[in-house]
Amino acid sequence: MRMRVTQSQQKSRSANMAFTLYALIQTAILFTNAIAVLHEERFLSKIGWGADQGIGGFGDEPGIKAQLLNLIRSVRTVMRVPLIIVNSVCIVLLLLFG
Amino acid sequence: MQVGLIVFDVFTSFAEPKVRMRGSAVDSGEPSQLFDDTSAGHNAGHSGVDKGPMVYAGQSLLSDPVSNLAMAYGSSLASQGKEMMDKNLDRFIPISKLKYYFAVDTVYVGKKLGLLVFPYMHEVRLIFCPVCVFPAMAFITYILVAGLALGTQNRFSPEILGMQASSALVWLIIEVLAVLLSLYLVTVNTDLTTIDLVAFSGYKYVGMIVGVLAGLLFGKMGYYLTLLWCCASIFVFMIRTLRLKILSEAAAEGVLVRGAKNQLRMYLTMAIAAAQPVFMYWLTFHLVR
Numbered sequence: 001m002r003m004r005v006t007q008s009q010q011k012s013r014s015a016n017m018a019f020t021l022y023a024l025i026q027t028a029i030l031f032t033n034a035i036a037v038l039h040e041e042r043f044l045s046k047i048g049w050g051a052d053q054g055i056g057g058f059g060d061e062p063g064i065k066a067q068l069l070n071l072i073r074s075v076r077t078v079m080r081v082p083l084i085i086v087n088s089v090c091i092v093l094l095l096l097f098g
Numbered sequence: 099m100q101v102g103l104i105v106f107d108v109f110t111s112f113a114e115p116k117v118r119m120r121g122s123a124v125d126s127g128e129p130s131q132l133f134d135d136t137s138a139g140h141n142a143g144h145s146g147v148d149k150g151p152m153v154y155a156g157q158s159l160l161s162d163p164v165s166n167l168a169m170a171y172g173s174s175l176a177s178q179g180k181e182m183m184d185k186n187l188d189r190f191i192p193i194s195k196l197k198y199y200f201a202v203d204t205v206y207v208g209k210k211l212g213l214l215v216f217p218y219m220h221e222v223r224l225i226f227c228p229v230c231v232f233p234a235m236a237f238i239t240y241i242l243v244a245g246l247a248l249g250t251q252n253r254f255s256p257e258i259l260g261m262q263a264s265s266a267l268v269w270l271i272i273e274v275l276a277v278l279l280s281l282y283l284v285t286v287n288t289d290l291t292t293i294d295l296v297a298f299s300g301y302k303y304v305g306m307i308v309g310v311l312a313g314l315l316f317g318k319m320g321y322y323l324t325l326l327w328c329c330a331s332i333f334v335f336m337i338r339t340l341r342l343k344i345l346s347e348a349a350a351e352g353v354l355v356r357g358a359k360n361q362l363r364m365y366l367t368m369a370i371a372a373a374q375p376v377f378m379y380w381l382t383f384h385l386v387r
Binding site: 019020021023024062064067068071 | 261264265267268269271272282283284285
C-alpha cells in the first residue's frame with residue numbers, strides 16, 4: 001500500500017514538471033486572448049481603467065497603474081489582427097488533430 | 099546556420115547520382131566507363147551497397163558535364179543562401195553583440211564561479227559583465243546532471259532528457275518574461291537588455307548543479323544543506339548585481355534614499371533575487387529522493 005502511494009506521488013510530481021514548449025505557447029495565446037477580450041466601454045471604463053481615464057500626469061513618474069493601462073491598451077491595439085490569424089489557425093488545427 | 103549548410107551540402111551531394119543517371123540515359127554513346135562502373139559496383143558485392151554511389155559519384159565528377167553544372171549551381175546557391183541567412187539572422191539575433199557576451203578566458207571563469215558560490219567578499223569589478231558562457235554551459239550541465247540523477251533512481255529514458263530540457267527552458271522563459279514585465283511596470287530606466295536578463299537568470303543553474311551533485315553523493319541531507327548555501331549565495335549575488343543596475347546611483351552607494359520610487363525598486367530587486375532560490379528548489383527537488 002505504501003509503495004503504491006509513493007509511486008503515484010512520484011508520478012504526480014514528475015507530471016507536474018512536464019512543461020513543454022507547447023504548453024507555453026498555449027498559455028501565451030490564452031493570456032493574449034484574455035487581454036484582447038476586455039471591452040473598452042462596457043468593462044474598463046466601469047472600473048476606471050479606460051483608455052482616457054488613467055494617464056493624466058506628464059511628469060517623469062507614470063506610476064504602476066498608468067503603465068498597466070498603457071500595456072493593456074497597446075496589447076489590444078497591436079495584437080488584434082495577429083490574434084485573429086493565430087486563433088483561426090488554432091481552431092483549424094484543433095479540429096483536425098484534436 | 100552551419101548545420102543548415104551541412105544539410106544543404108549533403109542534399110546536393112545526394113542529388114548528384116540522380117543527375118548522373120539522367121545524363122547517362124542521354125549520352126549512352128559513352129559505353130565503356132559507365133558499364134565498367136556498373137560491373138565494379140556489382141563486383142563489390144552486397145556489402146558494398148553504399149560504395150556503389152560513391153564510385154558513381156567519383157566517375158561522374160570527371161566525365162559528366164551535367165553533374166558539373168549541377169555542382170556549380172549548388173555551390174553558388176549554397177553561398178547565396180549563406181549570405182541571406184547571415185543577413186536575416188543578424189537582424190533577429192545580434193550575433194556581433196552576442197560575441198561580446200561570450201568573450202571570456204579560463205581565469206575569469208574560475209573567478210566568477212568562485213564569486214557565485216561565495217559572494218561575501220567584495221569583488222565588485224567582476225559583477226558587472228553579464229557573461230553568457232555560464233548560463234549556456236550551466237544549463238546543459240544541469241540537463242546532463244538531471245539525467246544522471248534520474249538514472250541512479252532507475253527512472254531514466256532518453257525522452258526524459260528532452261522533457262527536462264524543455265521544461266527548464268520554459269521556466270527560464272517565464273522567469274525572464276516576468277522580470278521584463280515587472281521592470282516595465284516600475285519604469286526603471288536601465289541598460290539591462292534581454293540577454294542580460296537571460297544571463298542573470300542562468301546563474302542559478304550553477305547552484306542547482308552543485309546541489310544535485312551533493313544530493314547524489316551525500317543523500318538528502320547533503321542536498322538540503324548545499325541547496326541552502328547556494329540559495330543564500332545566489333540571493334546575495336543577485337542583490338549585489340541588480341542593485342547596481344536597477345537602483346539609482348545614490349542608493350547603490352549604500353545610502354538609503356527614502357523615496358517611494360526607490361523603495362519600489364528595492365522591493366523589485368529583492369523579489370527578483372528571492373525568486374531564484376524558489377526556482378532552484380522547484381527545479382531540483384524531484385531529482386533527489
